[in-house]
Amino acid sequence: MAHQIMLAVIVLGALGIIFAVVLYFVAQKFKVIEDPLIDEIAEVLPGANCGGCGKAGCRALAEAFVKQGSMEGLKCPAGGDAVMQKVAALMGCVAEASEPQVAVVRCNACFTGERTKVHYDGLRDCSFANSLFNGENGCQFGCLGLGNCAAVCQFGALVMDSETGAPKIDEEKCTACGACVKACPRGIIELRNKGRKNRRVFVNCVNKEKGAVARKTCDNACIGCGKCTKVCPKEAIKVENNLAYVDYNLCIACGKCVNECPTGALVAVNFTPVKPKPAETPAVEAPKADAPKVEINIPQPEPVEVKKTNE
Numbered sequence: 162m163a164h165q166i167m168l169a170v171i172v173l174g175a176l177g178i179i180f181a182v183v184l185y186f187v188a189q190k191f192k193v194i195e196d197p198l199i200d201e202i203a204e205v206l207p208g209a210n211c212g213g214c215g216k217a218g219c220r221a222l223a224e225a226f227v228k229q230g231s232m233e234g235l236k237c238p239a240g241g242d243a244v245m246q247k248v249a250a251l252m253g254c255v256a257e258a259s260e261p262q263v264a265v266v267r268c269n270a271c272f273t274g275e276r277t278k279v280h281y282d283g284l285r286d287c288s289f290a291n292s293l294f295n296g297e298n299g300c301q302f303g304c305l306g307l308g309n310c311a312a313v314c315q316f317g318a319l320v321m322d323s324e325t326g327a328p329k330i331d332e333e334k335c336t337a338c339g340a341c342v343k344a345c346p347r348g349i350i351e352l353r354n355k356g357r358k359n360r361r362v363f364v365n366c367v368n369k370e371k372g373a374v375a376r377k378t379c380d381n382a383c384i385g386c387g388k389c390t391k392v393c394p395k396e397a398i399k400v401e402n403n404l405a406y407v408d409y410n411l412c413i414a415c416g417k418c419v420n421e422c423p424t425g426a427l428v429a430v431n432f433t434p435v436k437p438k439p440a441e442t443p444a445v446e447a448p449k450a451d452a453p454k455v456e457i458n459i460p461q462p463e464p465v466e467v468k469k470t471n472e
Contacts, residue, residue: 198251199223205247206237209315213238213338232256239336260354262337264319264330268349269365269381270304272297272326291346300378302368304328304349310341353409358431360414362407365428369402376424383426389418
């Protein structure tokens with residue numbers, strides 16, 4: 162009995178040694194040597210894995226940098242120029258400066274008060290609700306207000322407004338990663354350049370229906386009247402499919418179109434409000450003082466006696 166136990170132990174031990182040797186040689190044969198630069202670049206990246214760069218995560222982006230050997234066509238929107246400069250220093254190349262961007266919600270949705278036409282009581286998911294109905298406010302193009310965009314934001318830059326129920330973006334926290342843009346099934350969120358002095362103008366509507374129909378669902382809908390295009394000095398505004406669009410590459414943020422829009426669909430961000438001029442009061446003439454009366458004594462001639470003489 163003891164002999165059989167010893168034999169089993171020897172056989173199993175020998176098999177273990179043989180398998181270990183085989184695994185060692187296989188591992189050495191097929192091992193992948195990873196460039197240490199990948200780890201260095203991955204340490205510099207934010208680590209949010211937001212997918213704004215188009216890759217699966219930050220490490221995938223680091224691998225793409227090293228594999229390509231340059232920074233052309235690759236960018237970390239969450240890290241911005243500061244992170245790209247660090248990556249460029251590690252790779253020994255020059256990073257091109259890019260225009261900072263921010264996400265904007267192109268919808269003036271409100272899910273409280275008179276605008277609410279129906280009440281949705283179902284799965285709180287925008288993609289699911291989009292396949293069922295137009296929305297609580299009746300607009301088939303507008304925001305559904307169920308918060309898919311806020312759920313995917315890794316930086317806390319997008320929250321649902323407690324008063325209106327619509328998404329609200331914090332510009333200071335937004336990194337323009339684009340996660341919210343991909344999450345919106347109706348495409349109402351867009352990345353736009355921050356603009357000069359952080360000022361920008363955009364059309365706060367995506368409704369492509371004709372003006373009369375669009376106004377039935379929203380008072381601030383774009384009606385495609387084209388008045389904004391006529392006052393734009395840079396021809397930055399185009400009207401297509403009953404909807405105006407501002408090209409941020411051409412817009413100089415003069416604000417003329419905002420003042421011309423009859424429905425308030427055009428929005429100006431970070432503009433200094435113009436103080437109303439004080440009403441001009443008509444000048445009141447002071448009443449003329451009556452000239453003091455001056456009595457002048459004019460001496461009267463003394464009467465002259467005429468004596469009659471008898472001829």
